[in-house]
Amino acid sequence: MATPLLVDTDPGIDDALALLAAWNSPEVVVEVVTTVAGNVTVEQATTNVCRLLALRKPDPAPVVAIGAPDPLARQLVTATRYHGADGLGDLDDWPAVGRGELAAAVPLILDRARRQQRLLTIVALGPMTNLALALKADPAAMKFVGRVVAMGGAVDVPGNVTPAAEFNMYVDPEAAHRVLAAGLSLDLVPLDATRQAVLPRAGLKKALSRAAGPLAARITAFSDRAFRIDHAGGAQGMVLHDPLAVALAIDPTLAQWEAVRLEIGPEGETRRARGDPNCRVAKAIDTARFLRMFLDRLCPPPRRRASS
Numbered sequence: 001m002a003t004p005l006l007v008d009t010d011p012g013i014d015d016a017l018a019l020l021a022a023w024n025s026p027e028v029v030v031e032v033v034t035t036v037a038g039n040v041t042v043e044q045a046t047t048n049v050c051r052l053l054a055l056r057k058p059d060p061a062p063v064v065a066i067g068a069p070d071p072l073a074r075q076l077v078t079a080t081r082y083h084g085a086d087g088l089g090d091l092d093d094w095p096a097v098g099r100g101e102l103a104a105a106v107p108l109i110l111d112r113a114r115r116q117q118r119l120l121t122i123v124a125l126g127p128m129t130n131l132a133l134a135l136k137a138d139p140a141a142m143k144f145v146g147r148v149v150a151m152g153g154a155v156d157v158p159g160n161v162t163p164a165a166e167f168n169m170y171v172d173p174e175a176a177h178r179v180l181a182a183g184l185s186l187d188l189v190p191l192d193a194t195r196q197a198v199l200p201r202a203g204l205k206k207a208l209s210r211a212a213g214p215l216a217a218r219i220t221a222f223s224d225r226a227f228r229i230d231h232a233g234g235a236q237g238m239v240l241h242d243p244l245a246v247a248l249a250i251d252p253t254l255a256q257w258e259a260v261r262l263e264i265g266p267e268g269e270t271r272r273a274r275g276d277p278n279c280r281v282a283k284a285i286d287t288a289r290f291l292r293m294f295l296d297r298l299c300p301p302p303r304r305r306a307s308s
């Protein structure tokens, strides 16, 4: 049976790639997508989820719910320099999308936690504000969640916002603290692991050429900005932070894990601490196997019309 996923996200170029790969992964079914403020405002993140749904039309379509507009205790800091003002590379030709009436993220997270219990995996690809609010509202319900896989942190490597802090943790450290303190089954996917998940541009080009069509063209267009910025920063391709978290939700054997106790510093630093572990952290990853899996799933070839 496919594992039900609830993806909490702030698209974001790498979030978009993560969603597209998840929507084409038979081991899981993305039943819910909740949005959160992070890379962009929560309004823009929600528009971006709707854009991706209209582009890919996953079957079954997930329920979309809108989440927190602000971190728990501080002002939102976005990452539009990297992702573009609209979060998806600032292309000027996205078709307009309607949103209709959207559910609210926190009650939906709690509802799914109560109903699906251990079956549910939550994949958190942005700041952990929605999860922290759900924990505050009903900690007992959140204990039912089978597994939480969260992209965030920089444990034994430098951060990407400050020398020691990674973006998702930096944006909402109070939320991260609450999630780490909650006793959840938490698998953290920090920069230590994601910096090994580098996709060369030629690899993407080759994979998309096997699936040429409007989806492939759109992926090429919106990911161009991330390639340019990552290359300028010295990487050999795009760093696939959020796609790695989705891949590890599907197949934890792609990484070696270490059980650790982490505490969150005032700027979102993820520091090792004494005491019982409060999460597992992804360390070494099987990069070749991850990239193969990701590229196989990102962009299915367009369906051929039946010949008459």
Ligand code: BDR
Pocket: 012, 013, 014, 015, 039, 079, 082, 125, 126, 151, 160, 166, 167, 168, 241, 242
């Ligand atoms: C994380 O920050 C965001 O910009 C990315 O989407 C990813 O979730 C990496 O630090």
Ligand code: CA
Pocket: 009, 010, 011, 012, 014, 015, 038, 039, 125, 126, 242
């Ligand atoms: Ca993200």
